[in-house]
Amino acid sequence: MVDKNALSLMAIHIHLLHDEHREAGWQGIRRSTNLHTLYWVHEGRGIFTQGNGMAVEAEQGSLFYLHPGVQLSMEADEHEPLHIIMILMDIGEAGYGEGGWTITSLTEPLPIPFHLKCTGQLFQLMNARFDLLLKGWSPGNPPSELRTKVKLLEFLAEGADSGGAIREGRAQNTSTEALEQYKRVLDEQYAVPLNQQELCESLGLSASYARRRFQERWGCSPKAYINYLRNERAKRLLLYTDMPLRSIAQAIGYSDEYQFSAAFKRMNGEAPSKYRSRHTAPADERVQ
Incomplete structure (x- = not known):
């Protein structure tokens, strides 16, 4: 598949x-x-x-x-x-x-x-x-x-x-719809500090239920998903803009560039400055 x-x-x-x-x-x-x-x-x-x-x-x-x-x-x-x-x-x-x-x-x-x-x-x-x-x-x-x-x-x-949630005449139930709304909020507001407890309660979900169902449905925790979205956005900002690291950190939801740099290195194996210089250099000057 x-x-x-x-x-x-x-x-x-x-x-x-x-x-x-x-x-x-x-x-x-x-x-x-x-x-x-x-x-x-x-x-x-x-x-x-x-x-x-x-x-x-x-x-x-x-x-x-x-x-x-x-x-x-x-x-x-x-x-x-x-x-x-x-x-x-x-x-x-x-x-x-x-x-x-x-x-x-x-x-x-x-x-x-x-x-x-x-x-x-x-x-x-x-x-x-x-x-x-x-x-x-x-x-x-x-x-x-x-x-x-x-x-x-x-x-x-x-x-x-949808993960095949609609089968044999069974429409998505309220909790499934709330879970999908939860994911849409993360998609749209990953760069904004979110109170997960308040967000879940506003959608009629418990935080523990949302975490478990999110993991089952999308294969990762909500926190890991937010980190993934931030990381993908950061890589594009590093490659296609001249924004300093401090500004990129703020744009994707980190409190400072040190927190951003540590998270980026954990996910990509190298610091953001090194990633930027390695990927934006001419192809014939890159270290293979």
Whole structure:
């Protein structure tokens, strides 16, 4: 499975965004098995069966994700037609280094469940988003294609970030929504001193519960996540600005440059001044 950290480097090419109306009793197979595919069931009922024999009921509000290599047979109910929106896409991981840009094709599955069942308000939201993608995509029109890619990348990122919390008709519960709100606050305010106890209480969470669930969901503690965000911001400020260390420390939430330098060295193995000089020097002058 693709690591969630690779999602920030994800590049996408949409081959087809298609509105399919299949009559009752229709049978078909997934033909483009070399691509990543999304199927959104807008209306109707049927059965989707993977190559391993696992069969899942496809009904209004069902979302299916298939990575390259997965076989799928599809069958509409004998009494109900199927209305499906299909997205065929290539996904790659973009890298940038001294040699410039590189793109590596991603054929492993994204961290998104094979099947999600959406009901109620979630169905309305998802239906509107797929309708927007469908209407907004105009192949051959670069601005239209770019806007659609941005919307689709955002959608895939949200699907991965949810960790599959929405399954088989179960919407995210209140505590899960509060946990995601907690993470959004950290994303937006990592450079501001936060009282974790007060923040958790404002969201209806206990601090101990938030720490445990955050660790389970995102693989690190909230404190480690804040340090990670600060570190990534610091590296960019060191590389692309002439800001002194004191100003960088203040910009990312440290009380002084000594605290910042110690934290940076723990995470990167070298002092910020050395990191700046080593990475901003001409390539032929760097010590290998």
